[in-house]
Structures are given as structure tokens and as C-alpha cells.
Amino acid sequence: MLAVTLAALLLLVPSFLSPATLDSLKKSLPSFVPARAIVLGLDLQGGAHVLMEVDSASVTKAQVETLRDDVRGKLREGKVSISGGIGMIARGVQVRIADANERARALQLLAPLNQTIGNVLSGAAGHSLDIRDAGDGTVQLVLTDAAINDKIRHAVAQSIEVLNRRINPGGTTESNIQQQGVDRVLVEVPGLQDTTKLKELLGATAKLEFRLLADPGDPPTDVESLPQQDKSGPLAVQKQVMVSGEDLTDAQPGFDQQNNEPDVNFSFNLRGGQRFGQVTSENIGRRFAIVLDDKVISAPVIRSAITGGRGQITGNFTVEQADNLAILLRAGALPAKMTIVEERTVGPGLGQDSIDAGKRAAIVGGILVICYMLATYGIFGVFADLALAVHIVFIFASMALLGATLTLPGIAGVVFTIGMAVDSNVLIYERIREESHMGRSVISALDAGFKRAFATIIDSNVTMFVAAVILYLFGSGPVRGFAVSLGLGILTSVITAVTMTRMMIATWYRYKRPTTLPI
Amino acid sequence: MKLLRLAPENTKFGFMRFRRVSYPLSAFLSIVSVALFVFVGMNFGIDFSGGTQVELRAKSGIADLAALRAKGEQLGLGAVEVQRSGAETDAVLRLGLQPGGEAAQQSAVGKLREAFGEAYEFRSVDAVGPRVSGELVQKGTLGIVVSILAVLTYLWFRFEWQFAIGAIIGTMHDLLLTVGFFCVTQLEFNTTSIAAILTIVGYSLNETVVVLDRIREVMRKYKRLSTAEIVDMSVNAVLPRTIMTATTVFLALTALFFLGGHVIRSFSAAMIWGIFVATYSSIFICSPILIYLGVRADTFDRESADASQGVATSKAKV
Numbered sequence: 001m002l003a004v005t006l007a008a009l010l011l012l013v014p015s016f017l018s019p020a021t022l023d024s025l026k027k028s029l030p031s032f033v034p035a036r037a038i039v040l041g042l043d044l045q046g047g048a049h050v051l052m053e054v055d056s057a058s059v060t061k062a063q064v065e066t067l068r069d070d071v072r073g074k075l076r077e078g079k080v081s082i083s084g085g086i087g088m089i090a091r092g093v094q095v096r097i098a099d100a101n102e103r104a105r106a107l108q109l110l111a112p113l114n115q116t117i118g119n120v121l122s123g124a125a126g127h128s129l130d131i132r133d134a135g136d137g138t139v140q141l142v143l144t145d146a147a148i149n150d151k152i153r154h155a156v157a158q159s160i161e162v163l164n165r166r167i168n169p170g171g172t173t174e175s176n177i178q179q180q181g182v183d184r185v186l187v188e189v190p191g192l193q194d195t196t197k198l199k200e201l202l203g204a205t206a207k208l209e210f211r212l213l214a215d216p217g218d219p220p221t222d223v224e225s226l227p228q229q230d231k232s233g234p235l236a237v238q239k240q241v242m243v244s245g246e247d248l249t250d251a252q253p254g255f256d257q258q259n260n261e262p263d264v265n266f267s268f269n270l271r272g273g274q275r276f277g278q279v280t281s282e283n284i285g286r287r288f289a290i291v292l293d294d295k296v297i298s299a300p301v302i303r304s305a306i307t308g309g310r311g312q313i314t315g316n317f318t319v320e321q322a323d324n325l326a327i328l329l330r331a332g333a334l335p336a337k338m339t340i341v342e343e344r345t346v347g348p349g350l351g352q353d354s355i356d357a358g359k360r361a362a363i364v365g366g367i368l369v370i371c372y373m374l375a376t377y378g379i380f381g382v383f384a385d386l387a388l389a390v391h392i393v394f395i396f397a398s399m400a401l402l403g404a405t406l407t408l409p410g411i412a413g414v415v416f417t418i419g420m421a422v423d424s425n426v427l428i429y430e431r432i433r434e435e436s437h438m439g440r441s442v443i444s445a446l447d448a449g450f451k452r453a454f455a456t457i458i459d460s461n462v463t464m465f466v467a468a469v470i471l472y473l474f475g476s477g478p479v480r481g482f483a484v485s486l487g488l489g490i491l492t493s494v495i496t497a498v499t500m501t502r503m504m505i506a507t508w509y510r511y512k513r514p515t516t517l518p519i
Numbered sequence: 520m521k522l523l524r525l526a527p528e529n530t531k532f533g534f535m536r537f538r539r540v541s542y543p544l545s546a547f548l549s550i551v552s553v554a555l556f557v558f559v560g561m562n563f564g565i566d567f568s569g570g571t572q573v574e575l576r577a578k579s580g581i582a583d584l585a586a587l588r589a590k591g592e593q594l595g596l597g598a599v600e601v602q603r604s605g606a607e608t609d610a611v612l613r614l615g616l617q618p619g620g621e622a623a624q625q626s627a628v629g630k631l632r633e634a635f636g637e638a639y640e641f642r643s644v645d646a647v648g649p650r651v652s653g654e655l656v657q658k659g660t661l662g663i664v665v666s667i668l669a670v671l672t673y674l675w676f677r678f679e680w681q682f683a684i685g686a687i688i689g690t691m692h693d694l695l696l697t698v699g700f701f702c703v704t705q706l707e708f709n710t711t712s713i714a715a716i717l718t719i720v721g722y723s724l725n726e727t728v729v730v731l732d733r734i735r736e737v738m739r740k741y742k743r744l745s746t747a748e749i750v751d752m753s754v755n756a757v758l759p760r761t762i763m764t765a766t767t768v769f770l771a772l773t774a775l776f777f778l779g780g781h782v783i784r785s786f787s788a789a790m791i792w793g794i795f796v797a798t799y800s801s802i803f804i805c806s807p808i809l810i811y812l813g814v815r816a817d818t819f820d821r822e823s824a825d826a827s828q829g830v831a832t833s834k835a836k837v
Contacts, residue, residue, distance in 0.1 A: 043782070051651065053621075053650070193641070194632075194641075195644070196629065196632060199625065203625075339620075339621040339622060339648075340621060340624075340625050340646075340648075341621050341648045341650050341651045342646065342647050342648060342651040343624075343625070343628065343644060343645065343646040343647075344643075344644070344645045344646075345641075345643060345644040345645075346642075346643045347640070347641060347642045347643060349576070349640070349642055350574065350642040350643050350782075353780060354780055354782055357778060357779050357780030357782075358779060358780070360774075360778040360779075361774045361775045361777075361778040361779040362774075364774040364778055365770065365771040365772075365773075365774035365775060366771075368770040368771070368773075368774060369767050369770055369771055372766065372767060372770060373767070376763065408780075408782055408783055409711050409714060409783060409786065411779075412775055412779065412783050412786060412787065415771050415772070415774065415775045415779075416718070416768070416771060416772065416775075416790070418771050419764075419767045419768035419769070419770065419771030419772065420764070420767075420768060422764070422767050423725075423764040423767070423768075426760050426763045426764055426767075427729075427760055430757075430759050430760045430763070434756070455732070456728070456729055456732050459677070459728050459729075459732065460725040460726075460728050460729055461725075462673075463670075463673065463721055463724040463725050463728060464718075464721040464722065464724075464725055466666075466669050466673065466721070467666060467717050467718060467720060467721030467724075468721070470662055470665055470666045470669060470717060471662065471713075471714055471717050471718075473662075473665075474658045474659070474661060474662030474665070474713075475658075475662070475710065475713070475714065476655075476658070476710070477710075478710075478711065479710045479711060479713070479714045482711070482714045483714070486718065
């Protein structure tokens with residue numbers, strides 16, 4: 001028992017060291033020795049907690065649009081004649097092909113678009129598309145559930161990567177970005193107080209597209225009307241994306257050489273540069289639109305072919321806007337729109353106050369309980385108090401070991417278990433007292449007390465433990481911290497109360513050989 | 520050394536005599552709690568009702584609540600609640616759920632920062648959109664329902680059904696009275712309050728189990744006493760322990776209430792109330808049920824005797 005206590009104390013030491021000392025300590029110890037400080041929740045550390053949700057509807061919509069582009073490409077290759085454009089249906093596209101032979105040919109051409117999707121969990125291979133002849137002269141291609149869910153999963157994973165690059169490009173900040181549930185991402189940045197810039201970086205999709213302006217003769221299904229950033233009225237722009245921001249390798253803020261306005265200079269990779277050169281050389285004299293998040297930033301005229309793979313984006317930016325845009329472009333576009341559904345930010349001032357308040361409450365509460373036990377049970381009270389002290393050490397040590405997060409409700413939980421921990425001892429002592437009043441000898445009263453009380457101790461603590469488990473399952477964030485402290489507290493209090501107290505009383509009995517009980 | 524004894528030795532209170540008073544009183548309080556919940560309602564925090572809450576500290580001087588409220592209402596973000604939160608320099612400003620979905624909540628935060636960022640330090644910002652608040656309400660309610668089911672299951676296995684009924688009525692009573700407490704005090708009810716409720720349920724069950732355990736033990740030993748006498752004896756026997764534990768937990772929670780800071784004050788207050796109610800119910804509510812249910816000391820004997828007789832006859836048949 002003593003050894004375990006010592007080990008627990010050692011486990012606690014890292015929490016009190018500064019991070020620098022901790023690092024050097026870690027290097028000098030063998031790897032299996034845990035040397036972790038207690039993780040403080042954001043409500044104690046101070047920092048930003050932002051929960052974002054991926055707009056799954058827009059992921060599916062984009063998936064369908066890609067499908068449409070692919071279908072158009074395949075049909076054009078095979079020179080299949082279609083009447084009308086490619087229409088959108090729920091989760092898919094349909095195309096009208098009057099001639100039955102052409103339809104059969106189309107089905108063959110479109111077959112390779114149907115890909116298998118391996119499902120890691122079930123091992124079964126699903127398909128991405130349902131291609132069918134709808135009978136009335138149309139061919140329908142519909143996305144399967146597996147395809148949609150797969151895409152959403154990828155979108156979330158990719159979003160996490162992109163957000164990481166945006167917030168933490170150097171890998172230096174302590175930010176934490178992780179998936180929560182099916183379509184949500186949690187971003188936690190300790191120490192951050194003003195979340196305005198963070199939210200700007202998180203919220204923008206930053207989807208950059210280069211498209212041509214619509215020709216008067218373009219079919220209406222291939223054209224959409226987009227607002228302009230300078231609010232000068234909508235522009236009709238082709239839906240097809242000529243070059244996309246995915247092919248950007250770099251983006252840097254700078255100043256336009258002619259009018260000294262802030263702008264963003266970008267450069268393409270090989271494929272993007274080639275495509276860009278091709279598009280510009282084929283369309284000299286036409287205007288092309290630089291579209292960011294479905295808004296036209298600018299629409300300059302193509303004066304000559306741009307084959308160098310570089311360009312600039314101007315749009316009446318402020319210096320800060322140009323800077324932000326460069327960061328967003330460098331990090332990449334979010335695969336789908338993300339909305340912030342919850343924000344909880346605690347400034348370091350409040351966090352420190354909470355830590356101090358929690359410490360004070362714990363210490364004073366502990367002292368009150370200790371005094372009370374002493375007053376009520378005398379020497380046995382001392383044993384109970386020692387067990388209580390060990391219990392407190394155990395709770396924090398196990399939290400450090402498990403890497404559990406300590407939150408303000410968590411501290412409340414520790415204080416609560418300080419009050420409850422002595423319950424087990426009280427049960428035992430009261431039982432001992434009863435047995436001795438009934439006429440048992442000292443040793444037999446002690447023995448009977450421990451035995452009889454044991455069942456009740458287990459019972460009553462199990463009930464509270466179940467409450468803690470339920471709380472953990474249904475709670476989130478700080479409340480989870482409370483459930484963890486409560487659960488750990490119950491475990492450690494039962495262990496220390498029963499084993500330690502028994503040991504101490506046994507030792508005391510051996511030395512003192514009392515004839516009467518002091519309680 | 521003279522030891523402190525808050526509960527006198529060998530008490531012989533006739534607790535069960537009080538049941539003619541305690542039951543109507545408890546029933547009345549429970550009904551009042553339900554009525555309060557329906558007509559007055561609890562003060563739901565933004566966790567459940569959605570909205571934005573910021574804690575401000577004046578950078579110089581004290582926080583002028585009236586001015587904050589006036590300026591806040593000018594922002595066109597709906598009703599603005601401003602309250603003091605401790606020191607004179609601190610204030611808590613609260614906005615309701617903005618129409619317009621998630622984005623509207625965020626723009627509201629932006630407007631608040633613009634309006635107050637210069638004169639005040641933003642100590643904390645909490646913005647909960649409609650989706651998340653809806654989920655928290657669901658989770659919270661589900662959590663309470665699941666915990667009650669878990670309690671029922673546990674009691675079903677651990678005790679005979681008559682005991683279980685007593686325990687579950689006691690726990691429900693505690694739950695209702697805690698709800699009433701929140702309605703009366705209008706303390707903010709958010710997710711930590713759910714934590715308080717679940718902990719109170721656990722503690723109440725804890726107390727009840729201790730009493731019922733003792734009743735069962737006494738029943739086995741003293742078969743000739745009436746049920747009321749058995750229950751009285753048991754309650755008196757565990758009284759020292761009940762008072763003791765309630766006192767230690769009370770001491771710990773009081774420290775938390777006064778020193779723990781305003782963030783968890785509503786939690787500590789609810790817990791303190793819960794301790795009193797749980798102790799009261801374990802003595803006055805769940806045990807007398809046994810009397811009402813007509814449980815006698817030999818009820819369980821007879822049942823097990825019947826069972827063993829049944830086994831004997833079936834053996835004979837075979």
C-alpha cells in the first residue's frame with residue numbers, strides 16, 4: 001500500500017513542474033515511466049472552443065455536380081447526342097437520349113463512372129452509382145448511400161487537415177482539431193482570447209475557381225448568375241470550372257505595381273499552369289471570372305496567353321484581407337461549407353480565477369471535513385483523515401495517468417468526493433460502535449464492523465458510480481470532467497477507506513492492545 | 520477525550536409516527552414543484568435555450584449595468600439581459616437565440632465585440648446555436664430518464680419489490696423537489712445543473728439503500744415486531760451515520776458554494792439542497808411505504824417457505 005502511495009505521489013510531480021523542466025525530465029526517463037502533467041480543461045486554462053459542422057447537403061450537392069461534369073465529359077467523348085442538357089434529380093443526374101441505340105451506347109460509356117467503395121467496417125464493397133435506363137427515354141445516374149457517406153467522411157477528414165494548416169501552419173501552436181460525431185469538427189486553441197480572426201480563418205470555405213463568363217449562346221443549364229464582390233450587380237458565369245484553386249502551389253500577399261493596392265500573388269503547379277495557359281490562349285479577348293466562394297472577385301479581360309503559371313488577384317482588398325486570403329489559399333479550400341454551431345471561449349483571467357477558487361474551496365472543504373472527523377472519532381478520525389489525504393493524491397495521480405482533463409466542475413467533483421469519501425469510514429466506525437455496544441470484545445467488534453459494513457459500502461458506492469457513468473455518457477465538455485472526477489473519486493475512496501483504514505487500525509491495535517474502543 | 524456527537528446515542532425517535540404529517544407534506548411539495556415548473560418555469564441557461572452569453576469586466580471603473588443594457592438593446596439583437604456576476608466591475612450579458620440559424624449567433628457575437636470591446640474586457644464568450652442547444656436538451660432529458668431506469672433495474676435486482684417501490688418514490692420525490700428548487704430560486708439551469716441532478720439522484724439512492732439494507736437485516740432478526748417498530752429501529756440505528764455523512768458532504772459543498780466562484784455556484788446550491796432533501800426522503804418517505812404496502816416481518820419468510828414447499832411437493836410428484 002505504501003509503495004502504491006509513493007508511486008502515486010511521484011505521478012503527481014510532473015503537474016507542478018513547468019513545461020520546460022517537464023520536457024527535460026521526459027528525455028531522461030525510460031519511456032514506460034509516465035510523466036504527464038494533468039491536462040487542464042479550457043475553462044481553467046483559458047482558450048477558444050469552436051465546434052463546426054460540415055454542411056453535408058452541400059457536400060452531396062458538389063458530388064452531384066462533379067457527376068454531372070463527368071457525365072457530360074463522357075458523353076461528349078463518345079459523341080452521344082442528347083436532347084436538352086443534363087438535368088439534376090435528387091442525388092443524381094438524368095439525361096434524355098431519344099434513340100434507344102444511343103441510350104445503350106451511353107450506358108456503356110457511363111459504366112466506368114461507377115466505382116467500388118470499400119467499406120472498412122463491414123468489408124463489403126459498395127458501388128458509388130446506380131445507373132439505370134428509366135424507360136421513358138432517360139438515363140438516370142443516382143449516388144448510393146455508401147457513396148454519399150464516404151464523401152462526407154472524406155470531407156470531414158480533409159476539413160480537419162485544411163483547418164490545421166490554416167491555424168497551425170508551422171505546427172507550433174497547441175491547437176487541437178478533432179472529429180466529433182459524424183459531421184462535426186472541434187477546434188480548440190488554448191490561450192486564445194479574441195476569436196474574431198480565428199473564426200474568419202475557420203469559417204471561409206476559400207474555394208477559388210477560374211471560370212469563363214457566359215456566352216450569349218450557352219444553354220441556360222450551363223450558366224449561373226453570381227454576385228460580385230464589389231456589389232455592382234450579378235454576372236452570368238459559366239458553371240464549368242476551367243482551373244481550380246486546388247492547383248495553386250503558393251499565394252502571397254503583395255502590392256499591385258500599377259496602383260499600389262494590396263493584392264494576392266499566386267502560382268500554379270504544372271498541371272494548373274498548363275491548363276491556365278491553355279484556357280487563356282484559347283480565349284483571348286474574353287473575360288474570365290475569378291470566383292471565390294461563389295462570389296466574383298474580379299473579371300478581367302484575357303489579353304494574352306498566360307503560360308508562366310503565375311497571376312494576381314485584385315479586388316479592393318485591405319492589407320489584412322489580402323493577408324487572410326493568402327493564408328486561406330495556401331492552406332487550401334475546405335471541401336464543403338462549414339458553420340460554427342457552438343463557441344465557448346474563456347479568457348485566461350477567468351480561467352486563473354476559477355483555478356484559484358477551486359483550490360480554495362478544495363482546501364477549506366478538506367480542512368472542515370478533517371476537523372469534523374477528528375472531533376467525532378478521535379484517533380480513528382485521524383486514520384480516516386490519513387486515508388482521505390491518500391485518496392486525494394490518488395484521484396489526481398490517476399487523472400494525470402489517464403490523461404483526463406480537469407475542468408472546473410471536475411474540481412467540484414473532487415470536493416464532493418472529499419465529503420463522500422469519509423462515508424465509507426463512517427459506515428465502518430458506526431458499525432464497530434454498535435457491535436461493541438452489543439457486547440462484543442474489542443477485536444471482534446472491529447472485525448464485525450468491517451465485515452458487516454463492507455456490503456453496504458459496496459452497494460452505496462455502486463449507485464453513485466452508475467450515476468457518474470451515465471453522466472459521462474450523456475455529458476459533454478466540462479460536465480464530463482465532473483463525471484470523471486466523481487467516478488475516479490468513488491473508486492479511490494472505496495479502496496483507500498477500506499484497505500488503508502483497516503491497515504492503520506490493525507497496526508494501532510497491535511501496538512496499543514486497548515481494552516475499550518475510543519469511539 | 521469527549522467526542523462530538525451530533526446525533527445522540529441510541530435515539531428512539533418515533534419517526535414512523537410522523538408519516539401522517541410527512542407524507543401529505545411531501546406530496547404537497549411535489550405538486551407545488553410540478554406547478555412551479557409548468558407555470559413559472561426554470562431559468563434555462565443558453566445551453567438549453569440557445570443564445571449568447573458574455574462575461575464582461577470593465578477596464579476602468581465599475582460596470583454600468585443600465586448603460587450596458589441600453590447600448591445592447593440598440594444593437595437590434597433582441598432582448599438583452601444584464602446581471603452582476605460578483606465583483607462590481609463584472610457583468611454578464613445575455614442574448615436570446617437569434618433568428619437566422621447558426622450564422623446569426625456568430626454575427627451577434629461580432630456585434631457585441633464591436634460595441635463593447637473598447638470599454639470592457641471579454642472574460643468569456645459562450646455562443647450556442649439552435650442545433651447544439653436542441654441536442655443538449657435531448658441529451659440532458661435522456662440522461663435523467665436513463666438514470667431513473669438504471670436505478671429501477673438496480674433496485675429490482677437488489678431488493679424485493681416492496682422495497683424497490685419505496686426507493687423509487689423517494690428518488691422521484693427528490694428529483695421533483697430539486698426541480699422546484701430551481702424554479703423558486705431561478706438559478707441558472709444549464710448542463711452542470713443536470714450533473715447536479717444526477718448526482719443528487721445517486722446520493723439519494725445511496726442514502727435509501729443504507730436504510731433499506733438495515734431494515735432488511737432487522738426484519739430477519741426481529742420477526743415479532745410490527746413493521747412500524749422495525750422501521751423505526753432501523754432508521755434510528757442508521758441515524759448517526761446518515762447525519763454524519765450528510766454533515767461531511769454539507770461541509771465540503773458549503774466551502775464550494777462560498778469559495779468556488781460564481782461559475783459553479785448554482786451547482787453547489789442545488790447540491791446542498793439535494794443533500795437535505797435526500798436525507799429527508801430516505802428517512803421519511805421510502806421506509807414508511809413498507810408499512811403502507813403491508814409488509815410484515817414474516818412476509819418474506821412465508822414467501823420463501825411457500826417456495827420451498829412447492830419444491831418439496833414437486834419432488835414428491837416426480
